[in-house]
Amino acid sequence: MVYLCHILFLSLLTTIKCVILSGSxxxxxxxPKWAQTFENQLSFEFRTKSSAALLLYTDDGGVQGNFYxxxxxDGKLQLDFRLGDSNQDVLMERPVHSIRVEQVRVDDGKWHKFVLFQAWENVKIQLDSTVLFKILTQRSFVFGNLRTNSDVFVGGIPNDVHQFGKMSSPLxxxxxxxxxxxxxxxxxxYPQGVxxxxxxxxxGTRLTDDDYCALESPNxxxxxxxxxxxxxxxxxTDFNGRICEKPKTGQALSFxxxxxxxxxxxxxxxxxxxxRFENISIHFRTAHPxxxxxxxxDKSSYVQLILERGVLIAASKLFxxxxxxxxxxxxxxxxxxxxxxxWHEVILYRDVELLQNMILIFDLCCMKLIVDGQMDEVKQFSGDTEWLGNSFSYVGGALPYRSYIPGFTQPFRGCMKKIRYEADAQLLDIIELADQGFGQxxxxxxxDLSFSCESGRLSPAPDVLSFNSGTVSVAMPKWNSPSxxxxxxxxxxxxxxxxxLFHGLRKPLNQTHSDFLAFEIIDGHLxxxxxxxxxxxxxxxxSQRVDDPRVWHSVQLERLGRSGSVMVDNLRTDFSTPGVSANLHLDDPIFIGGIPNEYEAPATVWSAQLKKGFIGCIKNVRINGINAQISKYFNEQSDNSSKEEISLGCPSLSGSDYCVTDPCQNGGICRNGHTSFHCDCAKTHFEGPRCNDDPAVYSFARRHGDAPRIRLPQQKLSQAEDVEIKFRTEDLKAVLIDTGAFNATDRFRLSLDHGRLELKITIDGNRQSxxxxxxxxxxxxxxxxxxRRGEKLRLFVDGKWENHYILPNGKIDLHIDELNVAEPLQPYEGESEESISNDDFDGDIIKATFNEIDLLEEVRLRQKDRTSSEERSEGQRLKHRKVKSTTVWxxxxxxxxxxxLYRNTTQNGIKLALKxxxxxxxxxxFIIWNEKIIDSELISLQLINGQLRLTRISGNQLSTSTIKGKKWNDLKWHTLHLSELLSGGLKVSIENKSxxxxxxxxxxxxxxxxxxGGLPxxxxxxxxxxxxxxFRGCMAALKFGNELLDLWSDAESGVQVEKGCRVIFEITIIYA
Structure with a gap:
């Protein structure tokens, strides 16, 4: 809550506005923003007992790097600023200017007045009656643009980088x-004026400035x-709590x-x-020399603390x-x-002091090193160095190839805690920042920094897990904090x-009243x-996506009863749960990386419904502040197979462009993955990891009875779906995928209507198309x-995003009891049985999935069973086959x-399919032979050396074409298609070749x-x-035009052909 004290003196008709800050x-x-012109003034009054603090900050939004x-x-007021335009000051570098008022201490609890005035190159500051000037030697003096300038911050800058992101002076x-x-x-x-x-x-504002800190903190x-x-x-400190009364755990870092x-x-x-001074304090422990x-x-000076052959060495270098x-x-x-x-405690102190005698003013630099109470120091004249600069700082190691960073033998190996870096009013808690060093x-x-510490020479494997497949998880103890x-x-x-992460019951009581907690990434957001x-x-x-594989992100959940907050990379979001329940009652373990198959995730955990486990790296899992040691639990639970799917450590980011070699073939789109590449085969009929595998092709015919139907063991409630189907057809209208619910009107039907895709979703009686x-x-x-992700719906075709919709009414619960491919389950309202019978799919399908459920699994099993059945007994056929599916031998x-055949093929073109x-x-x-004209007119398809040859003869003209690259006499079932092109030519295709x-x-x-098979x-x-x-072998599923022909009953004549598909001929040929 914001508290702004107003003291109104009605007799004087003046208003004094005062903000009191706690210093938390x-x-x-x-x-609001400071509207800058060529002459600018800012003034205020303040009182404090703080000897080091931020009073005011504003900048130009990082455009030109200008700021105040x-x-x-040290109880003195200091102004740091930068002005100008780099486009005008091209021949010189615009520096950061600093003015410190040494004559007046302001930490005395009394009111002081400050005035800043800037006009062109003249800068004047006044503190009470003390006035200081500075004249800038540069060409431009602008501050910024009102559109991009930041607001004015008093007393501090928000920790949340999303509230104030790009800063000219981010430290x-x-x-x-x-x-x-x-x-x-x-x-x-603007536009009010001054x-x-x-x-x-x-x-952190207050109503009064009463001082309650009479007693010191106990720790x-x-x-x-x-x-x-x-x-x-x-x-x-080693404590937490309102008065630092609770011991703090897990605050050591492992390197x-x-x-x-x-x-x-x-x-x-x-x-x-x-x-003017720097103070570094570190607690460390190591077994490495x-x-x-x-x-x-900065570029001209540094301070360094290293361990060399077991000896601590502090080094200081000034320009x-x-x-x-x-x-x-x-x-x-x-x-x-x-x-x-x-454990050893190290304090390294360095300062620059301005000294004056009767004749000279000179700078003296002093460096002190204190280790476990032992102290040593060294002093030197600092020449013209009046300030100690700081633009970089590293703990444990440093980025390579920085010429201004002094060399060192090797990075640190061991443990550190209580890492503090203080430079004048700047104060950095390195341990805390290690948990926030993400995002912006x-x-x-x-x-792989780890918030834990083991004694002795550390193992090279840190407490980091790499999840490589998205199909396995690691179980940890339950979160034993119900309230x-x-x-x-x-x-x-x-x-x-x-x-x-998932923490819930193995079998939830119901979808709305079951305790659970989950963290998931949906559409790139956490x-x-x-x-x-x-x-x-x-x-x-x-507010920004977190699926950049190069960037680590930090997550922290704090909960007390029904209220709490989630902080991601310093972005804090508060929440409150509905209802009256305030405790999380769970005895099941916490799972990271996914959820076991025997667990039934609630519909509101969308990633679990989509079967999307985690692929990436997880580290520093802390439960109530204590490191969970995920690597230990992984080693206890892993077997040889899971060690390939989960590994210790995290892959290096260097050289991680797995797509640079163009591994995806046949037009597949490559995308970098966690440890490899991923090929999207949506633009090609090929499948497989590299889009170079010939997939099995499954043919469906209208009223054929081949459509697979999947009935779920229990009704499924879904709020998110991933549906994919890869098909080809010449049908004008056909149902591709359909779902149904026994006790609800909910439907999800994907169909084809005159060559255009149509999706109908019915939820709670509301139908959308x-x-x-x-x-x-x-x-x-x-x-x-x-x-579909809740209300959001995205539609794609051939790998291209087509449309995005928002479902109205806010209803997102889709009930599903059964799913079907290639034919509708039941009529929609207003449809008849006769009308939907014409909506059966007539064509080929390679792939059909619904939330990773393989909808063609039943068809694959049928084909496998059919093959084995045909090999066992002459003429046996599967029960799902009707008369029109007769196989002949x-x-x-x-x-x-x-x-x-009596057809005029110039109207609709030739269409023939055969297995x-x-x-x-x-x-x-086969041969298609016209006997009604004088000259020969025919189309033939032959196997020549195992390859298919298509021949077209018209009079004395002949044209042939051969499908090369594969032989088709491999005793496997193959489906071929013959069709007439728009140009008048012919095309024969078999599976994925043509x-x-x-x-x-x-x-x-x-x-x-x-x-x-032959000529009479x-x-x-x-x-x-x-x-x-x-021909010697088996044939089935003859289709001419849109009509499916029975090879046995529809044939005009047949010689030495039998029903079924025997194995005798195969054995004879194999051993011939």
Whole structure:
């Protein structure tokens, strides 16, 4: 809540506006933008007892790197600023200017007045009666643009980078907070002019400035006063709580030789911090003799703390001077080394002091090193160095190839805690920042930092797990905090949908009243889903996507009863659960990376319904602040198979472009994955990891009875679906996928209507229809995808995003009892049984899935059973086959079938489909022969050396084409299609290969014969057709035009052909 004290003196008709800030670690006050002109003035009054704090900050939004910062340093007021335009000052670098008022201390609890005036190159500040000037030697003096400038922040800068992201001087975010009162803030506003601004927002403000900190914190915390009394900042202590009374756990970091924490803004002049002193304190433990503990500085100076052969060495280098070092031995140990695997406390202090005698003013630099109470120091003249600069800082290691970072033998291996870096008013808690070094923060981390510490020489495997398949999970103990607690973890992934964590019952009591907690990524955003037994809250915890595989993200959940918050990369989102239940009652374990198959996830956990486990890295899982040691539980639960799907450590980001070699073939689209590449085969009919596998093709015919129907063991409630089907057809209308519910009107039907896709979704009686795509009944392969996430619906065709819709009414619960492919389950309202019978799919399907359920599994089993049945017994057929699906067997190479055909093919074109299997290398499949004209007119298809050859003869003209690259006499079932092209040519396709004959020959017209397998005796081979033996093998599923023909009953004549498909001929040929 915002508290703004107004003291109104009615007799004087004046208003004094005052903001009182507590100085807590998140306190600040936010005011509107400062409208800058060529002459600018800002003034206010303040009082405080803080000797180091941020008073005011504003900048130009990081456009030109301009800013104003007013801080209190050692009780003195200091102004840091940068002005100008780099486009005008092209011949010189615009520096950061600093002015410190040494004459007046402001931490005395008294009111002080400050005035800042800037006009062109003249800058004047006035503190009470003390006035200081500075003249800028640069060409431009602009500050920024009102559109891009930041607001004015008083007392602190929000920790949440999403509230204030791009900063000209980002390290100012880590300045100590102001505790005190500010009043009469006046500057130019737009469009009001010079006036007192209204408060926009604030945190940590107070009603009064009463001091409640008479008693010190019992455990060295920093006390500050709030509206509710005294509170404590427990940073750099081993305790938590309001007055630092609760022991803190899991605050040690493990370094394994590849890890580091730090920042580097050296290439941005405006980000430089100028200070007079630096103070670094570190607790460390190691069993290794060499390593970098800490380094900080800028391009011209640095301070470094390293371990070399077990000896601590502190080094200081200033611009224009020689390096100074201090060596410290462990006098309490023999040998006197610090690599004894014991905790040691190190304090490194460096400052620059301005000294003056009767004649000269000179700068003196002093460096002190204190280790376990032992102290040593070194002093030197600092030449012209008046300030210590800071633009980079690293702990444990550093980024390579930085010339201004001093060299070191190797990174640190061991444990650290209580890492504190203080530079004038800046204060960085490195342990805390290691947990926030993600997203937009300038603080970065490298390697696999782990919030735990083991004694001895550390194992090279850190407490990090890499989930490589998305199909397995790791179980951890339950969250034993029914009324409240904390849970945190860090992750890195490139997947847009995945389940990170699940904590719930094996079998939920029902969908709405069952306790559970889940974290999942949906459409690239992190969601928390929580139910305490009286209703579900689904909370989007991110404003930006978190599926960049290069970036780590940090998640922290805090809950007390029905209320709590989720913080992701410093973005905090509060929540409150519905109903009255306030406890999380669970005895089942916490699962990270996914959910076991025996667990039934609630419908509100969408990633679990989509069967999307986590692929990526997870580390630093902490339950109530305690490291969960996920690697230990993984090792206890893993077997040989799971070790391939989950591995210790996280793959390096370097060289992770797995698509650089173009691994996806046949037009597949490559996408980088976690440890490999992923090929999207939507634009091709090929399947497989590289889109180069010939998939099985399943043919369906209208009224054929082949459509698979899946009945679920129990009704499924769905709020998210991923549906995909890859098909080809010439049907104008056909149902592709249909669902139904026994006790509800809910439906999900995907169909084809005059070459256009149509999706009908009915939820709770409300039907919505959506259409997309054109000309999809062209007998070419097409991939259709439907993605629903609650109310959001996305429609794709052939890998291209087509439309995006929002379902109205807010109803998202779809009930499903059964699913069907290639035919409707039941009529929609207004449809008749007769009308939907014509909606059966007539064509081929390669793939059909619904939330990773393989809808063609039944068809695959049928085909497998049919093959084995045909091999066991002559003429046996599966029960699902009707008469029209008769399979015939050509026992000898003298057999044939003949059909009379009476069609004018110039209107609709030739369409023929047929299944066959054989071992014959050279035989006739079919001939279509026109007997009604003088010249020969025919189409033939033959096996020549196991390859299919298509021949077209018209009079004395002949054209042939062969499908090369594969032999089809492999005793497997194959489906071939013959069709007429728009150009008048012919095309034969078999599974995923095809051959064409161009359209230069006259249009094919006939009323003649179709011969399968061979020619009747007495009919000579046509001129131009290579004579072959008759076909020996099996044929099935003959379709001419849109009519399915029975090979046995519809044939006009047949010789040496029998029903069924025997194995005798196969054995004979194999052993011949």
């Amino acid at each position: 670690s998140d306190s600040f006050a936010r005011f 910062t007013l801080t209190i340093v 100012r975010r880590h300045t100590k907070r102001f505790a005190g009162a500010i009043k009469n803030l006046v500057y130019r506003l 006036s007192s601004p209204q408060l926009i927002s604030s945190r 060295s915390g920093r006390c500050f006063s709030t509206n509710d009394g005294a509170s404590c900042d427990c940073s750099f 394994f030789g590849h890890e580091w924490i730090g920042y580097d803004v050296t290439n941005h002049t405006s980000s430089l911090i100028q200070n 060499n390593g970098l503990l800490f380094v900080a500085g 224009g001077t020689e390096k100074r070092i201090i060596r410290m031995f462990n006098k309490k140990n023999q040998p006197s080394r610090f690599d004894d695997d014991q 923060s300038i603080i970065r981390t490298g390697g 409240g607690g904390s849970l945190g973890f860090q992750f890195r992934t490139g997947e847009s949908d995945s389940l990170l 969601f928390m889903v929580l139910n305490l037994g009286s209703g579900t809250v689904r909370l989007q915890a991110t 959506f259409g997309w795509g054109e000309g999809l009944n062209d007998n070419q392969w097409h991939t259709v995808r439907v993605q 050509f026992d000898t190479n003298e057999g044939h079938l003949a059909f009379s 066959f299997r054989t071992l014959s290398k050279k035989s006739l499949i 051959a064409e004959i161009d359209g230069t020959l006259p249009a094919f017209r006939f009323s003649g014969k179709l011969f399968l 005796s007495g009919i000579p081979w046509p001129t131009g057709i290579t004579p072959t033996e008759g």
